Amino acid sequence: MKVLNEKSISLCLLLSAISFQLFAQAPMINAGDTRQVTKNVYVIPDKRINLVPNIGIIIGENSIMVVDTGMGPKNAKLVLEEVRKISDKPIDYLAITHFHPEHGMGAQSFPDETRIIVPLAQKAELNAKGQSYIGFFKGMSPEIADLLSDIELQQPDIAFENKMEIDLGGQSVELYHFSTAHTQGDMFVYLPDQKLLFGGDIIIERFFPIMADSDSSAVGWIDTLKQLKALEPKIIVPGHGDVGTVDLIDQMTIYLNAVKVQVSSQKKNGATLEQTYASLIPQFSRSYSHWENPEWIKNAIERFYNEL
Numbered sequence: 321m322k323v324l325n326e327k328s329i330s331l332c333l334l335l336s337a338i339s340f341q342l343f344a345q346a347p348m349i350n351a352g353d354t355r356q357v358t359k360n361v362y363v364i365p366d367k368r369i370n371l372v373p374n375i376g377i378i379i380g381e382n383s384i385m386v387v388d389t390g391m392g393p394k395n396a397k398l399v400l401e402e403v404r405k406i407s408d409k410p411i412d413y414l415a416i417t418h419f420h421p422e423h424g425m426g427a428q429s430f431p432d433e434t435r436i437i438v439p440l441a442q443k444a445e446l447n448a449k450g451q452s453y454i455g456f457f458k459g460m461s462p463e464i465a466d467l468l469s470d471i472e473l474q475q476p477d478i479a480f481e482n483k484m485e486i487d488l489g490g491q492s493v494e495l496y497h498f499s500t501a502h503t504q505g506d507m508f509v510y511l512p513d514q515k516l517l518f519g520g521d522i523i524i525e526r527f528f529p530i531m532a533d534s535d536s537s538a539v540g541w542i543d544t545l546k547q548l549k550a551l552e553p554k555i556i557v558p559g560h561g562d563v564g565t566v567d568l569i570d571q572m573t574i575y576l577n578a579v580k581v582q583v584s585s586q587k588k589n590g591a592t593l594e595q596t597y598a599s600l601i602p603q604f605s606r607s608y609s610h611w612e613n614p615e616w617i618k619n620a621i622e623r624f625y626n627e628l
């Protein structure tokens with residue numbers, strides 16, 4: 321029996337409140353539009369469709385790593401078709417940036433030989449929350465319910481604590497987990513020789529950061545961005561939005577620090593959470609009118625309010 325705790329219920333209410341605007345379109349990956357980013361790295365671009373992530377494809381001399389699957393087996397099958405248009409090398413690794421359904425819940429479509437890699441914290445979070453997330457997401461639209469109709473949660477083949485390295489043959493890949501931020505188990509994929517970083521949903525381009533439930537950490541998010549910047553990436557593939565430079569880290573950091581400073585001063589002046597929403601949501605909607613999904617400003621305020 322599934323027990324909904326308070327956190328799940330608030331997530332449920334939140335998602336149903338915003339789902340109409342955000343999820344009107346079926347979240348299918350953009351098959352046929354795979355872009356080459358560097359000599360051996362490709363991205364299937366999200367085209368700014370909500371719940372469609374950027375999918376990464378890294379081709380080594382011996383094997384391939386895919387980063388994220390799209391939502392459900394149907395999307396993952398399209399991903400595999402895109403990979404096969406580029407290379408017939410074995411897809412030895414699937415790296416999942418976090419447990420949210422559009423990022424990892426197509427894993428079951430990958431070949432048996434593909435090893436799924438995640439941080440230990442993500443494995444625990446998937447097992448604790450994966451089923452309820454499937455339920456919430458199914459409630460967003462009939463199209464999403466269809467995409468998630470036959471999900472079997474896949475256990476990772478490799479789970480690491482904070483860092484591990486994989487060699488694809490002439491291409492070293494570093495995998496990192498820092499603290500809790502977007503989720504408890506965020507993973508980052510970094511190619512040190514190319515200074516190319518897959519930022520998962522910690523780095524999203526011209527979208528407000530998503531703190532989907534009370535396990536997200538706004539303070540941890542700022543800290544994680546600092547650790548990512550220390551890797552000195554030059555090319556960043558964000559979880560959502562256009563491929564960019566380290567500027568994507570800076571923009572997200574500037575926004576979160578601005579929210580942090582404002583929330584902290586509201587709290588010091590004795591404002592309630594509701595009063596803080598009332599004064600800050602319009603302010604950040606205005607100053608970030610070029611970013612999408614302002615519905616998520618509220619959650620960032622709430623996280624800082626509770627964490628500071």
Ligand SMILES: [Zn+2]
Nearest residue numbers: 418420502521
């Ligand atoms: Zn996410």
